[in-house]
Amino acid sequence: MKNSKITRVAQLGLFTAVALILSYVESLLPPIWAAVPGIKVGLPNIIIILILYKAGFKAAAAVSLIRVSIVALLFGSVMTLAYSLAGAILSLTLMALCKRFDLFSTVGVSIVGGVSHNLGQILVAIGLFESVQIGYYMIVLAFTGTVAGIFIGLAGSLLLKRLEKFRF
Amino acid sequence: MIGARNVKPSTDGKRKTRNDMILAAVLLLVAAASFLLWHFSRAEGESVTVKVGGTETAVYPLSEDREVEIIGGEDNEYRNVVVIRDGKVSVSEANCPDGICVKTRSASRAGESIVCLPHKLVIEVTGEKSEPGLDMTA
Known part of the structure; x- marks a missing residue:
């Protein structure tokens, strides 16, 4: 029993590292539309979805929070940590609820994750800047978040299919 | 279900x-x-409001051309240059790491804004009709 626990920790650590690499790869991509900050593909979410389906909410939350903290330490600041945390917490909670109620496939879950990640960040920005006008960005982000969510969800379902025999 | x-x-x-x-x-x-x-629904803007860290620091009419240097941050290390020309506002220079505010296209209509996240700076175009549009963000 003890061994399986150690294996699990090691596996989650491995996937955290993969998520970190995907965060880095994403930071290298050129901005899709510089006028609207926050447009992203959300590559690390592939890993978060994989873990959410394979190992459950707690494990996904751990990997997500560790990833966000390390990314902020390595590439960002306290400011970026606030944005990322809000996005990550909101998106993971809503994705877990969607999965719990079995409403959508990974594609729908990932769309919810993408759009709510943007929503969390915009809400923090509205709070920090005390300006409701920033909310207008959400119009564009709802659109791009949905499109990105579709692709990430498809990638996630492919990965789940390939790793069908893999167990945490 | x-x-x-x-x-x-x-x-x-x-x-x-x-x-x-x-x-x-x-x-x-x-x-x-x-x-x-x-x-x-948005109308042509009337004025430009500059907010640093949520506090309104300056309001300029959109009709007068001008160039303003905005210094912020605890040690005055943040610098953005805001340009108002031909009824449009834009950021021409900034020492923020991402430079997104400089790349943002110029704003002229009420409700449009230019944001510099690292410097906590928001430049908003406001006009007579800017308030009723706010509930759309809900």
């Missing part, structure tokens, strides 16, 4: 895919509708 457990896996998959598509369609429609509403 009732009876969902009795259906065969293939039908379950179809139900979820259908739900996925409904979700995507609803989100895209809501985004498109809000965009059209926002696009056609």
Whole structure:
């Protein structure tokens, strides 16, 4: 029993590292539309979805929070940590609820994750800047978040299919 | 949800895919509708409001050309140059790491804004009709 626990920790650590690499790869991509900050593909979410389906909410939350903290330490600041945390917490909670109620496939879950990640960040920005006008960005982000969510969800379902025999 | 457990896996998959598509369609429609509403309801701006860290620091009329240097941060290390020309406002220079505010296209209509996240700076175009449009963000 003890061994399986150690294996699990090691596996989650491995996937955290993969998520970190995907965060880095994403930071290298050129901005899709510089006028609207926050447009992203959300590559690390592939890993978060994989873990959410394979190992459950707690494990996904751990990997997500560790990833966000390390990314902020390595590439960002306290400011970026606030944005990322809000996005990550909101998106993971809503994705877990969607999965719990079995409403959508990974594609729908990932769309919810993408759009709510943007929503969390915009809400923090509205709070920090005390300006409701920033909310207008959400119009564009709802659109791009949905499109990105579709692709990430498809990638996630492919990965789940390939790793069908893999167990945490 | 009732009876969902009795259906065969293939039908379950179809139900979820259908739900996925409904979700995507609803989100895209809501985004498109809000965009059209926002696009056609906004009026030409009257003035430019500069906010640093949520506090309003200056208001300039959009009709007068000018160039203002905005210094912020605890040790005055943040610098943005705001240019108002021909009824449009833009950021011409900034020492922020991402430079997104400089790349943002110039703003002239009420409700448009230019944001510099690292410097906590928001440049908003306001006008007589800027207030009623706010509930659209909900």
